[in-house]
Amino acid sequence: MLDLIVIGAGLSGMLAAHTAARAGARVAIVSKGLGALHWSAGTIDALGYFPDEKTPVSSPLAALPMLAPNHPYTLCDAPAAWREFAALTHACGLPYAGANADANLWLPSPAGAARPTWLAPRAQLAGDLARAEPMLIVGVRGMRDFFPELIAENLRKQNHAARAAFVPLEVITARHDSNSVQLAHALDDPARQLKLARELKKIVQRGERIGLPAILGLDNHPNAFQTLEAETGAAIFEIPTLPPSVPGIRLNDALRRELHRLGVRVDVNMDVRGFHADGARIAFVESETSGQPLKHRAEKFLLATGGILGGGIQSDPTGKTWEAVFDLPLTIAPNRGDWFRARFFDPAGHPIFRGGVAVNRVFQPVNAHGAPVYANLWAAGGVLAHADPILERSLEGVAIATGVAAGKFASQA
Amino acid sequence: MPKIETDLLVIGGGATGVGVAWDAALRGFRTVLVEKRDLTHGTTGRYHGLLHSGGRYVVKDPHSAEECIRENRILRKTHAHCIEDTGGFFVVTPEDVNAYPDQFQAACKNLGIPCEEISLRAALQREPLMNPRAARVFVVPDGAADSFQATHSTAQAAQIAGAQILNYHEVVALIPAEGDPARVVGARVRDVARGEDVEIRAALTINAAGAWAGVIARTAGVTVNVIPGKGTMLAANHRLINTVLNRCKMPDDGDIIVPIHTVTVIGTTDEKVQDPEHLTIEPWEVELLLREGDKLIPGISQARFVRAWAGVRPLYQEHYAGASRDATRDFVVLDHAARDGVAGLLTIIGGKWTTFRLMAEKTVDKACEQLGARKPCSTAETPVPGVEHGHYWLGHRLREVEQNHLQSELVCECELVTRAMLENAARNNPTLTLDDLRRDVRLGMGPCQGGFCTYRAAGILHELQVQNSQSKIQDPNTWHVADLQSPARNAKLEIGNWKLGVGTPNLLLRDFLQERWKGLLPILWGRQLKQERLDELIYLALMNADHLPDEDAVSPMSDFYSRRGISTTADTEARDA
Numbered sequence: 001m002l003d004l005i006v007i008g009a010g011l012s013g014m015l016a017a018h019t020a021a022r023a024g025a026r027v028a029i030v031s032k033g034l035g036a037l038h039w040s041a042g043t044i045d046a047l048g049y050f051p052d053e054k055t056p057v058s059s060p061l062a063a064l065p066m067l068a069p070n071h072p073y074t075l076c077d078a079p080a081a082w083r084e085f086a087a088l089t090h091a092c093g094l095p096y097a098g099a100n101a102d103a104n105l106w107l108p109s110p111a112g113a114a115r116p117t118w119l120a121p122r123a124q125l126a127g128d129l130a131r132a133e134p135m136l137i138v139g140v141r142g143m144r145d146f147f148p149e150l151i152a153e154n155l156r157k158q159n160h161a162a163r164a165a166f167v168p169l170e171v172i173t174a175r176h177d178s179n180s181v182q183l184a185h186a187l188d189d190p191a192r193q194l195k196l197a198r199e200l201k202k203i204v205q206r207g208e209r210i211g212l213p214a215i216l217g218l219d220n221h222p223n224a225f226q227t228l229e230a231e232t233g234a235a236i237f238e239i240p241t242l243p244p245s246v247p248g249i250r251l252n253d254a255l256r257r258e259l260h261r262l263g264v265r266v267d268v269n270m271d272v273r274g275f276h277a278d279g280a281r282i283a284f285v286e287s288e289t290s291g292q293p294l295k296h297r298a299e300k301f302l303l304a305t306g307g308i309l310g311g312g313i314q315s316d317p318t319g320k321t322w323e324a325v326f327d328l329p330l331t332i333a334p335n336r337g338d339w340f341r342a343r344f345f346d347p348a349g350h351p352i353f354r355g356g357v358a359v360n361r362v363f364q365p366v367n368a369h370g371a372p373v374y375a376n377l378w379a380a381g382g383v384l385a386h387a388d389p390i391l392e393r394s395l396e397g398v399a400i401a402t403g404v405a406a407g408k409f410a411s412q413a
Numbered sequence: 414m415p416k417i418e419t420d421l422l423v424i425g426g427g428a429t430g431v432g433v434a435w436d437a438a439l440r441g442f443r444t445v446l447v448e449k450r451d452l453t454h455g456t457t458g459r460y461h462g463l464l465h466s467g468g469r470y471v472v473k474d475p476h477s478a479e480e481c482i483r484e485n486r487i488l489r490k491t492h493a494h495c496i497e498d499t500g501g502f503f504v505v506t507p508e509d510v511n512a513y514p515d516q517f518q519a520a521c522k523n524l525g526i527p528c529e530e531i532s533l534r535a536a537l538q539r540e541p542l543m544n545p546r547a548a549r550v551f552v553v554p555d556g557a558a559d560s561f562q563a564t565h566s567t568a569q570a571a572q573i574a575g576a577q578i579l580n581y582h583e584v585v586a587l588i589p590a591e592g593d594p595a596r597v598v599g600a601r602v603r604d605v606a607r608g609e610d611v612e613i614r615a616a617l618t619i620n621a622a623g624a625w626a627g628v629i630a631r632t633a634g635v636t637v638n639v640i641p642g643k644g645t646m647l648a649a650n651h652r653l654i655n656t657v658l659n660r661c662k663m664p665d666d667g668d669i670i671v672p673i674h675t676v677t678v679i680g681t682t683d684e685k686v687q688d689p690e691h692l693t694i695e696p697w698e699v700e701l702l703l704r705e706g707d708k709l710i711p712g713i714s715q716a717r718f719v720r721a722w723a724g725v726r727p728l729y730q731e732h733y734a735g736a737s738r739d740a741t742r743d744f745v746v747l748d749h750a751a752r753d754g755v756a757g758l759l760t761i762i763g764g765k766w767t768t769f770r771l772m773a774e775k776t777v778d779k780a781c782e783q784l785g786a787r788k789p790c791s792t793a794e795t796p797v798p799g800v801e802h803g804h805y806w807l808g809h810r811l812r813e814v815e816q817n818h819l820q821s822e823l824v825c826e827c828e829l830v831t832r833a834m835l836e837n838a839a840r841n842n843p844t845l846t847l848d849d850l851r852r853d854v855r856l857g858m859g860p861c862q863g864g865f866c867t868y869r870a871a872g873i874l875h876e877l878q879v880q881n882s883q884s885k886i887q888d889p890n891t892w893h894v895a896d897l898q899s900p901a902r903n904a905k906l907e908i909g910n911w912k913l914g915v916g917t918p919n920l921l922l923r924d925f926l927q928e929r930w931k932g933l934l935p936i937l938w939g940r941q942l943k944q945e946r947l948d949e950l951i952y953l954a955l956m957n958a959d960h961l962p963d964e965d966a967v968s969p970m971s972d973f974y975s976r977r978g979i980s981t982t983a984d985t986e987a988r989d990a
Contacts (some may be wrong), residue, residue: 011517039947041955048957056960104528111868111922144824144832149873149879150918157962177821240955242865243947315938317703336938337696342950344930345923345959353946387512390946390954 010035013304019407036111041240042247046118048393076405112154113120127237134161142169144212145242188220197231214238227284304393349391356385363406380406422615430621432773438574440788459681459724462673464556488561495563501555501657555657557899569894570797586632597757599972620760623727625691635937642737667705683738687923721935729762799895811900825866827859833903847925864948
């Protein structure tokens with residue numbers, strides 16, 4: 001019998017499973033699909049903006065005590081969880097780091113905006129906009145999802161020295177229908193890494209650092225990165241692209257390898273649709289198969305199915321919303337007219353995305369009276385109420401902090 | 414102030430105004446058309462796309478029905494490539510069983526509208542999702558019409574005939590003759606892109622501003638009581654049917670479903686509104702359309718919807734005060750000299766898309782009368798550019814992309830828009846916003862509603878801005894408007910120097926995302942809500958596009974941001990479609 005089943009294989013589910021497994025629990029993950037890492041920048045955003053304020057957060061550590069009392073961050077020791085995460089990335093060969101001070105890092109976005117983040121993979125660090133060296137933003141002519149002229153112009157408008165250039169697609173691949181993942185696979189090849197480095201060397205000027213789309217290898221990424229830096233003599237940094245996200249996939253793969261090492265089985269393509277409870281205890285959950293539903297039994301369960309984006313929260317035209325697995329109570333208003341604001345870019349965001357499952361101080365989902373709904377259920381990540389992680393730029397930070405906390409409470413209970 | 418002298422000044426770049434410019438230019442008049450935004454920005458670009466057979470009005474308004482079938486036959490020849498020959502059903506659902514179907518059948522016969530009753534079995538074979546409990550089904554020659562393409566093609570035909578088409582030129586006021594306030598001698602217009610005023614002097618001014626006609630007329634002290642009838646529509650994410658479905662009953666809300674391009678449109682509501690600029694889509698309208706839609710296609714309410722929008726019918730009936738649903742669909746040419754004692758001004762008002770050519774004909778006939786010219790109309794026999802391609806069909810883009818191996822060129826995977834289509838549309842069609850390109854090539858009209866293509870399109874237009882600095886005069890004779898929507902016929906890019914009028918990429922991006930958002934708000938639930946959240950992940954978390962330079966700057970699209978300020982949700986949904 002398993003001690004814990006985590007439902008959801010995104011960042012929060014993986015961190016929860018990792019934490020519980022490290023504490024000695026027998027853990028498995030069942031998941032419908034992969035998490036949002038495949039869509040993201042591959043960085044760990046902790047807190048970039050307060051809702052309703054245009055002024056950015058300079059230090060998430062200093063900002064945490066100012067958050068609303070029900071924000072998920074206030075229920076856990078987020079900075080400790082982020083430190084654990086950073087240590088974990090070092091252990092699994094994909095080291096993440098932040099700014100030297102207790103401040104956010106500002107990195108160039110694929111639109112050329114400065115985006116605030118807390119931890120970034122090594123390949124993105126040289127994009128730090130606090131550094132003074134001029135930037136050469138290099139695109140691949142023929143790649144659809146990266147626009148160096150746009151990035152460079154917007155960086156210049158923000159008083160950063162930047163210029164744009166292109167290398168031909170043929171340097172990387174002969175295939176014209178390549179997306180970022182296929183280009184990254186091509187750049188796992190050391191010969192192509194060298195070819196790209198030679199092209200870059202022709203255009204880079206002394207003192208410039210080189211920004212490239214985040215396609216510098218997948219399985220052989222460390223080698224690709226080192227080769228480019230060594231051959232060009234310039235600092236190299238990746239800028240994330242439109243999905244699919246190569247940096248996100250690297251992180252996902254690294255964490256999956258680590259879970260495998262710890263003996264955590266991860267079953268993807270298992271859509272958990274039902275459950276059975278004996279009174280206040282969940283006995284098993286059921287996933288869909290081609291025949292009859294498959295039962296998954298464990299002592300404890302941890303919900304990490306995500307919010308509206310991940311599919312953990314569903315909705316219909318009548319304004320009904322529901323939590324997809326256990327039909328847990330949600331904090332979302334029942335009227336669609338209350339879900340949105342008039343501007344897509346409203347600094348206060350859209351109210352529906354702050355809604356979700358409310359939890360107590362040990363991350364157990366609670367009802368309107370604050371009592372746990374099930375004695376052996378915990379929750380983490382995007383499904384939680386009282387935060388809009390995409391708006392706050394806290395998506396990965398919340399996933400990690402709540403995943404670690406819920407995994408810890410679940411394994412201790 | 415720059416000045417233009419012309420015979421005819423046409424106000425309004427919808428189907429009617431562009432039709433008038435085409436007709437007038439063919440008859441040899443020097444013609445200038447002004448439109449305050451992009452062509453088809455108003456009602457023409459916000460309708461369901463039904464090419465009427467006349468069946469809908471056959472009992473209620475036989476005169477309109479007769480015009481519809483006649484124009485239907487003409488447009489299939491003059492604008493063949495803008496039409497998909499879907500055919501239409503009139504379906505007697507269980508709640509429509511009464512005397513109406515027999516009246517309908519008799520009236521069709523009477524007016525010469527081909528109408529064949531087929532068995533339910535045959536109807537279901539053709540449209541398996543149609544209500545299987547229908548009592549009777551009639552087949553009529555309805556069609557689906559691409560009003561964007563049709564208007565662009567007509568505009569090019571007008572330009573080739575010598576007309577000057579000026580979009581983003583907004584009328585400030587009609588100009589009275591010096592010493593004779595009872596005569597209109599043209600209009601002062603604002604060139605929105607350059608921010609300067611232009612004076613256009615015309616022997617005759619034709620007000621074809623549709624729902625805005627009353628606003629234009631008022632600047633000359635003339636009252637035209639337009640009955641703005643708001644019609645709301647919903648687009649489902651797939652082609653659920655390939656035939657237009659109508660309920661066989663007196664026209665009412667939510668009784669038409671039109672398959673057009675990649676989507677299925679449920680239409681419409683009909684609600685008298687005060688102001689054509691402020692169209693709130695009410696929750697009850699969405700509920701009503703879903704409920705009524707289920708009667709023709711059971712379960713359509715469970716489909717994924719990608720967008721809601723509203724257009725304003727420019728209905729007109731002298732001294733009429735009832736509900737807009739009951740106002741006539743007929744059109745009228747108002748001779749303000751005879752009606753109001755103001756010379757030099759005509760207003761064309763009412764009608765429907767299907768009869769735009771006829772409306773133009775009658776209007777220019779009246780103009781000839783006023784100007785003492787005897788020039789016959791030739792539009793019914795004159796095909797517009799592109800007609801040689803024949804009717805379009807759903808799969809044409811996919812086939813062209815596959816045959817020409819253009820998969821790697823796609824900027825918008827939902828609607829199969831290639832980079833060359835986008836660039837050629839931007840260079841050959843006056844383009845100020847990404848929304849203009851949406852009307853040209855269907856950019857951003859699919860399930861992701863701009864999630865991926867907004868960034869790509871802004872990036873591409875910006876690259877063009879960086880590469881080019883010289884302007885190229887738009888020449889309608891060297892570019893073929895019918896190629897706008899064709900992946901294959903845009904396989905190569907012309908090389909040349911030209912200038913884009915577009916604003917900064919950051920504003921293009923912001924404005925298009927906001928424009929898409931307005932149409933999403935009324936239908937965000939289920940899978941479309943999930944999609945929307947992915948678009949937020951891309952533009953907020955990944956791009957940080959809400960913190961780009963120039964984020965508060967003004968653009969031709971940004972009345973939402975600056976001119977009117979920010980108000981309630983209701984106010985926003987408003988300016989949609």
